[in-house]
Structures are given as structure tokens and as C-alpha cells.
Amino acid sequence: MASKIRLFIDTPLTLGQTLELSEAQSHYLCNVMKLKLDDIFLGFDGTSGEYEVQIIKQNKKHIEIKVLQKQRNFISSPDVWLIFAPVKKDQTDFIIQKSVELGVSKLIPAITRYTISDKTKTERFVAQSIEAAEQCRRLDVPEVERAKSLSEILSNWDSSRRLYYMDESRTGTPVREAFSQAPAPIAILVGPEGGFSEDELKHLRQQDFATGVTLGPRILRAETAVVSALSCWQALSGDWVNYKEQI
Numbered sequence: 001m002a003s004k005i006r007l008f009i010d011t012p013l014t015l016g017q018t019l020e021l022s023e024a025q026s027h028y029l030c031n032v033m034k035l036k037l038d039d040i041f042l043g044f045d046g047t048s049g050e051y052e053v054q055i056i057k058q059n060k061k062h063i064e065i066k067v068l069q070k071q072r073n074f075i076s077s078p079d080v081w082l083i084f085a086p087v088k089k090d091q092t093d094f095i096i097q098k099s100v101e102l103g104v105s106k107l108i109p110a111i112t113r114y115t116i117s118d119k120t121k122t123e124r125f126v127a128q129s130i131e132a133a134e135q136c137r138r139l140d141v142p143e144v145e146r147a148k149s150l151s152e153i154l155s156n157w158d159s160s161r162r163l164y165y166m167d168e169s170r171t172g173t174p175v176r177e178a179f180s181q182a183p184a185p186i187a188i189l190v191g192p193e194g195g196f197s198e199d200e201l202k203h204l205r206q207q208d209f210a211t212g213v214t215l216g217p218r219i220l221r222a223e224t225a226v227v228s229a230l231s232c233w234q235a236l237s238g239d240w241v242n243y244k245e246q247i
């Protein structure tokens with residue numbers, strides 16, 4: 001059986017192809033995961049599927065691999081974006097990891113009035129989202145945008161994508177009603193620990209493309225709201241609906 005190790009290889013893969021991996025990936029496979037010459041692992045390129053690949057050369061810093069056979073055909077995640085206000089470091093890590101597992105196609109850090117973290121490290125977010133995609137057996141890796149202000153995000157909005165903002169004032173549409181008929185493309189917006197400001201809520205309520213959603217009677221932490229909103233959407237209108245593994 002092929003090893004469970006799964007690696008995102010950021011270049012289109014084709015059967016029989018040989019390629020050299022980056023120093024960082026070579027180090028991870030050989031020194032951390034202790035793979036050796038001839039060992040087989042899984043590689044996916046984010047565009048064409050998942051393959052068994054074999055280590056065919058081990059140089060000092062780089063390994064060379066060969067693409068042996070296709071294991072799974074490509075399927076993309078649903079077109080759902082998560083717009084989130086970065087919170088404290090561990091909670092932001094959690095938001096990224098869990099939202100990737102829950103199938104988001106794009107992550108957009110948003111700076112709102114009460115966002116506490118002005119240091120948003122896009123590179124760190126990218127690395128974390130790749131790691132989460134490798135772990136959860138996704139076949140694609142979400143795009144991560146650089147942080148933007150909420151007003152910039154809203155002023156450039158393409159209204160063919162409905163925006164669902166999680167409204168802690170609990171005046172929004174109940175989540176089941178909101179997400180029952182909410183086919184992709186959509187975006188989910190969750191506020192920071194301090195919540196949205198009155199002005200932000202007012203501005204959101206004025207947008208034709210936006211719907212306020214309530215997640216029940218309790219105030220959730222931002223990271224809980226992210227996981228709850230994405231899970232509800234996946235179950236009601238996303239790729240959990242009627243999902244059965246094709247064997």
C-alpha cells in the first residue's frame with residue numbers, strides 16, 4: 001500500500017514525468033518523514049488530481065521523483081470564500097486550518113474596525129492552508145489573498161456572488177433558512193472578537209448582495225462562528241449534500 005504521506009506539488013503533474021522537488025519539500029520527506037530511495041508517496045498538483053510518486057534519486061539537498069500512476073481524478077472544492085477578521089494567533093491558525101478542511105476555495109483576511117491583529121502574514125496563511133489541504137485529502141489548495149480593509153472588499157464586490165455575513169446582533173436570517181437555497185458561488189464573512197461596529201453592520205445591511213445570518217441565541221467566538229457557518233452551508237447547499245464516495 002502507498003504511504004499515507006501526501007504532498008502538494010506546485011506544478012502540473014503528468015504520468016511518467018520526473019521532477020526535482022524543492023529543498024524544503026526534500027528535507028521534509030527525507031529528514032522528517034524518513035523516506036528513502038524507491039519509497040512511494042502521494043502527490044497532488046491542485047489542478048489534475050492525485051498521483052503515486054516515487055523517489056528515484058536522492059541528492060544532498062534535492063530529491064527527484066517520478067509520477068507513477070493516478071490515484072484520484074481532480075475535483076475542485078465548492079466556490080465558497082471565507083472572509084475573516086484575523087484574531088489572536090492560535091485562533092487565526094485554527095480558522096485557517098478548519099476552513100480549509102471545510103472546503104473553502106479562497107481565504108480573505110479582512111481588517112475591520114475592531115480587528116486586533118494588524119499583522120497578517122499572508123505567507124504563513126498560505127503554508128498553513130497547504131498543510132491543511134495535504135492532511136484532509138483535498139485535491140485543491142485554496143487561494144489566500146493579502147489582507148484588505150472590509151470597505152475595500154465591499155466596494156469591489158462582484159454581485160453575482162452572494163455574501164453572507166454572520167450577524168451577532170441576531171437580527172439576521174436564521175442559518176437554515178439562509179443556507180437552504182444558497183448555491184455557490186458564495187462568500188461567508190465573520191467578524192472579529194469585538195464584533196462588527198454599528199457602522200459596519202449598517203453598511204452591510206445596505207448592500208443588495210449581502211444577507212445577514214444568525215447562528216442562534218448564543219454569542220460564538222469568531223472561530224466557532226467560522227466552523228459553524230461553513231458546516232451549515234456545506235450540509236445545506238455545499239458538497240456535503242448527497243455526498244457519497246464514488247468507488
Ligand code: SAH
Pocket residue numbers: 165166167168169170189190191192193194195196213214215216217218219220221222225
Ligand atoms: N463581541 C461581540 C461578539 C463578536 S463574536 C459581542 O459581544 O457582541 C465574533 C463574530 O462571530 C461576530 O462578528 C459574528 O460574525 C460571529 N458571531 C458570533 N455569534 C454569532 C451569532 N449568534 N450569530 C451570528 N454570528 C455570530
